[in-house]
Amino acid sequence: MFRRCLPLLALLAPASPVLAEDPPVPTEERPRWGFKGLFSLGSPGSEYGNGLEKYISGDFEFYRASPKGAWRYGLGVGFGSFALKPPYQDEEEFALLRTYLFGTRVFRVDKKVRPYVELQAGAARTHPRSRLFDIQPVPEDLQPGDSPTKPANGYGVSVVPGVEVSLGRGASLDVSLPFQWFKTDEYDMSPIGQPPAAKGTIFGARFGISWVPNGGEGGGGPKDPWGVGKSYGWATGEVLAINLVSSRVNEYKRNANFNQISPRSWWHNIDEGFTYDDNEFRTNQLAHPFNGSTYYNSGRANGHGFWTSSAYAIGGAFFWECCGETHPMSFNDMVSTSLGGIALGEMGYRMSSKILDNRAEGMGRFWKEAGAFLVDPVRGFNRLLSGHATRDHSNPSDPMDWRPPGGGSFLAAGVRTIGEGESISNDTKTTGYFEFTHAFGNAFDNARNKPYDSFDLTLQFNFGDKVPLGQARVVGSLYKKNLGGEPGYSNHVFEIAQHYDYMNNTAYEFGGQSFGPSLLSRFRLGEAWGLHTRLDGTVMILGAVNSEYAKIADVGDRERLREYDYGPGLGGVASATLLRRGRPLLLAGYRFQWIDVKNGSVYNNDQKGISSSANHYIQMAGLRLILPIRGSLGLGADGTLFFRKSRYSISLFHDIDQRNPQARVYLTLNGIRE
Numbered sequence: 001m002f003r004r005c006l007p008l009l010a011l012l013a014p015a016s017p018v019l020a021e022d023p024p025v026p027t028e029e030r031p032r033w034g035f036k037g038l039f040s041l042g043s044p045g046s047e048y049g050n051g052l053e054k055y056i057s058g059d060f061e062f063y064r065a066s067p068k069g070a071w072r073y074g075l076g077v078g079f080g081s082f083a084l085k086p087p088y089q090d091e092e093e094f095a096l097l098r099t100y101l102f103g104t105r106v107f108r109v110d111k112k113v114r115p116y117v118e119l120q121a122g123a124a125r126t127h128p129r130s131r132l133f134d135i136q137p138v139p140e141d142l143q144p145g146d147s148p149t150k151p152a153n154g155y156g157v158s159v160v161p162g163v164e165v166s167l168g169r170g171a172s173l174d175v176s177l178p179f180q181w182f183k184t185d186e187y188d189m190s191p192i193g194q195p196p197a198a199k200g201t202i203f204g205a206r207f208g209i210s211w212v213p214n215g216g217e218g219g220g221g222p223k224d225p226w227g228v229g230k231s232y233g234w235a236t237g238e239v240l241a242i243n244l245v246s247s248r249v250n251e252y253k254r255n256a257n258f259n260q261i262s263p264r265s266w267w268h269n270i271d272e273g274f275t276y277d278d279n280e281f282r283t284n285q286l287a288h289p290f291n292g293s294t295y296y297n298s299g300r301a302n303g304h305g306f307w308t309s310s311a312y313a314i315g316g317a318f319f320w321e322c323c324g325e326t327h328p329m330s331f332n333d334m335v336s337t338s339l340g341g342i343a344l345g346e347m348g349y350r351m352s353s354k355i356l357d358n359r360a361e362g363m364g365r366f367w368k369e370a371g372a373f374l375v376d377p378v379r380g381f382n383r384l385l386s387g388h389a390t391r392d393h394s395n396p397s398d399p400m401d402w403r404p405p406g407g408g409s410f411l412a413a414g415v416r417t418i419g420e421g422e423s424i425s426n427d428t429k430t431t432g433y434f435e436f437t438h439a440f441g442n443a444f445d446n447a448r449n450k451p452y453d454s455f456d457l458t459l460q461f462n463f464g465d466k467v468p469l470g471q472a473r474v475v476g477s478l479y480k481k482n483l484g485g486e487p488g489y490s491n492h493v494f495e496i497a498q499h500y501d502y503m504n505n506t507a508y509e510f511g512g513q514s515f516g517p518s519l520l521s522r523f524r525l526g527e528a529w530g531l532h533t534r535l536d537g538t539v540m541i542l543g544a545v546n547s548e549y550a551k552i553a554d555v556g557d558r559e560r561l562r563e564y565d566y567g568p569g570l571g572g573v574a575s576a577t578l579l580r581r582g583r584p585l586l587l588a589g590y591r592f593q594w595i596d597v598k599n600g601s602v603y604n605n606d607q608k609g610i611s612s613s614a615n616h617y618i619q620m621a622g623l624r625l626i627l628p629i630r631g632s633l634g635l636g637a638d639g640t641l642f643f644r645k646s647r648y649s650i651s652l653f654h655d656i657d658q659r660n661p662q663a664r665v666y667l668t669l670n671g672i673r674e
Contacts, residue, residue, distance in 0.1 A: 029077055032069065034212035035237050036061040036174060039263065042204020044082055048126070048187075050083035052094055053487050055202050058263050058323075060244055061102065062237065065212070072104040073320055076120065077244050081262035084130065090194050091128035095260035096157060096182070096200075099123045106164070116171070118160040124182040125251070126200075127151040127260045129326065132191040142561040149258040154328040156182030162206075170212040170233070192221065211287055213237070223303065224394035226353075227388070230303035231249035239316040239379065242291075243324050259323035265326040274321075274331040276599040281564055282467055283542055285340075285502050286509035288333050292341015293315055293348055297378040301348045306451040307577065313341040326558035332566055332599075335542040343474045343500035346452045348442060354403050365390075371610075387543035400453055404565035406442020408452075409586070412636055414666025416462070417508050424661040429506055432463040432469070433664070443493045444481055444530060452476045465505050469471045473658040474500040478515075493520045507660040509564050510593075510618065514541030514571070528581050536573040543569050543593065545616050547646060548655050549601035565600030569593060581673050583632070583670045587624040592617075601646070601653065606612075617645040626668055634668040 023370040042055040062075025078098035084091045100122025107115045133149045142148060162176025163198030182201040187197050191490035213233015222230050251259035277284070299309030321329040333504040350373035360368055369389045371379025396402045420427040456477035462470035474537035475496045499514040516538040523531045544564045551561035571593035579585040597614035604611045619635035624638035639662065646656040 012410075013026040016528070018363045018378040025044035028168075029452070031214050032065040032067075033234075034063055034065060034072075034210060035240070036063075036208055036210045038174065038208035040078075040080065040178065040204055040205045042202040044198045045201040045203070046181075047195070047197035048082070049196065051085055051088075051189050051192045052200075053085050054083040055096070055204060056079070056263050057082060057206075059206065059208075059265070060240060061097075062241065063102070063104070065106075069109040070106055072102075074105065075100055076100050076102055076122075077248065079247075079262045081129075081260070081264050082194055082263075088132070091132060092636055093260070093262060093264050093632070094128045094130065095126065095262060097125045097127065097248075097251060097260070098182075100156070100158070102160075106170075112166045114160055114164040114166075116164065116176075118162065118176070118181075118198070120156075120160065121185050124153065124154045124155075124156040124184060125151055126184050126187060126332030127251070130191075133188075143562075144257070145256055147255050148259075148584075150187075151255065151420075152184040154182060154184030154196075156180060164210055165210075172210040172359075173207070174210045175205075175207045177203075177205055184652065186203040195398075211286060212527060222548075223399035224305075225398060227393060228303040228382075228386075231306075232302075235299045235302040235304060235309075235312055238302070239312055242294050242298065242432075243316065243320050246291075246320075246322055254259075256642070258327045261323065261326055266323045268327050269322050269326075272328055272556075274334065275328045276332050276553065276566060277330040278553065278555040278558055279333075280560075281504055281509045281511070281544065281546075283660070284336055285504070285509075286469065286472065288337040289318075289340025289344050289376070289500065289502075292339075293339035294341075294344035294347025294378050295337075296341045296485045297349055297376055299378040300345065301376075301382040306346060309345065310338075310342045311520050313345060314338040317341065321562065332542060332544075335513055336541075339498075339541060340500050342615060343476060343498055343513075344424055345442075345475050346459055346476065347455060348376040349379065349439075350452055351456070351457075352379055353401065354440070355395075356402075358388075358391075358395050361392070370621075374640050374671075389609045398448075400441070400446065400448045400450070404441040404446065406445055407439040407670075409581070410437040410441075411669040412664075412666040414636075414664060416664040418505065418662040420507065420658075420660055422659065429465075433460060433666075434463075436462045443477055443495065444491065445489050446480075449480055451478045454480075462505060467504050470503065470505045472500070472502040474498075479516075491522050494518070495520065497536060499536070500642045506634065507662075508644065508658065510542045510642075511535050511567075512593075514538040514540040514543075530582075532577045532579065534575045538568040538593070539575065540571060540593065540595065542566060543595045544656075545595055545600045545618060545644065547597075547614075547616070548656055549603075549614070549648075552603060555599075562600065564598045565595065565616065567597040567599070567614075567616075568617075569595040571618075580628075583626075583628065583634075584624075585626055585628075587621050587622075587626075587638075589620075591620040594618075601648065603650070603652065607653040610650065610652070612648050612650040614649075614653070615647050619643040626670055628670070632669050634670050635666075636663050636668045637663070639663050 031149045038059040040057040044052050044055050057078050057080030057318040059078045061076040063072045065072045080096040102118055102120040104116050104118040110359035135150055148462045158178050158180040160176050160178040164172040164174050166172050183199050187404035189197050197314040213665055233636045247259050250256045294312045296313035299312035314659040317334050352375040355368055355372040416433045436459045438457045443454040446453050458473040460471035477495045479496040481494045483492040495518040497518045519535045521533045544566055547565040550563055550565050553562045577584050586602050600634040601614040619644055626634045626636040628634045642660040644658040
């Protein structure tokens, strides 16, 4: 299930970075942006109060303050829930989700202690989690992941008197006594022996932190090479907004069964710890890394470098796992979202940098900004909202931050035929496909040594297969050391690389997150000829591969039978490319991967004393020939083989040998690779 979608980033307008060329605005004249994180306790009344008690909520507010700070206007989201009254107190909670606009009048704005009054008005939605409220009869079209209980929509208003106490530059303690009134469609409360409810009140107390990042001075930190001011606050705000808006979209658009979140579900998830889930392969191995890339680029788009942005990817992933859904925290999601998000996020940031040109004008500028937006949506929104997308200003002075030397692209379009067993003619499937491969930068000649100054990207789109994107691979350099030669130039390079793998077609599924050492070499074979080789060792943090016995996987909140196993492992990759005048002609590659299954085809039965370990041994080999026709145009053909040996320790499971040969024929545009 695609549990998170790209949010409505109009909410992120406050996260607009300050341009390097913008004239400074006096602090006392600049509107300030801020946000609050609040925890609420309260007692319900009116009709909903008949069967419910012990209200608890976590609220987040994003606001803009007037230049002098007396008035604030913004958007808030509340994730609340009630407990059911006895004798149903052990049932799951009854959610109250609020989305509201608010206005605040702050008094004594120049003092340490600042009283205020806030008025809120917006949408309210009640949605129980208890199965007592299941729709009867259960709809025939109810899909896995859909909520079996009915929500009720309505509206509400609140009056919130409170006080802020300054804790330092930009941060304040917030304490208030809100009174809430809400009305929804009539809800049938007969499952707990109460009359229908449509109205409710809550009187309680809330406390939390109000934060104006950078003391209200925008992106006030050091500028990155693109002129964006460094801001920890707005990077944090964007990560929060992505998760909060994603939760709301899933609740209202999809009516999913995991969005009725509140502090009750947060504490329960943290207390239960991590488990594995049963989502589709594409969701876990592609959608979640994409989600992680938006967290990562919340850091990058606000002036931070690779390592700090990586922390935002990890933090955003954990925040969603603990607090973004009611399902148990998923270890596989945590790994794929954070590590996969780092790989896809930095790749997207670098590729968007290659597209952008701050000196371009007219329609050329429009298409460059649009292209960069598609590659890195968070950065694209920030450029729009800050004005960076339309103003004429300088490009990075170092080409490594913009368009690094070296590299090249390879495009292929044709047909692919994949079979099963000893012959490609067995169980054959033939489809069209399109491949894009790009080598970013040149590890041999780059003098600089920053993460992802060079990386390789491969995307393959299959037409008529079970999913459109059949392959996505990123191999990025985290650290390199030249082995001999001049500074910044060498024919042999040692690297520590990050690997992201996603392969998904009708024959097999394979993916994972890996790190390891690499040795890159190039050899001159004559005036026009060259040979490039690469050797990689990989430590797979968590890999996934299709398996016949994965359906016995121990998962939390099972909704489907998973078709793939999870586990760590070790592997190696070897490749060689023969080039003529900088263009690849002949390519050969081999990969081996061992996965030690930790979740999936691992069977344990303590009562009978039966247990089975599981190991997968995966090999992939390929050979490609490209015949030049004219210039960069060529005709290509290749053959590949996927081979999986799955071994189990007891006879209850039969050992499996899976063999899938594939052949492709295609036209190519073969760019020069330096």
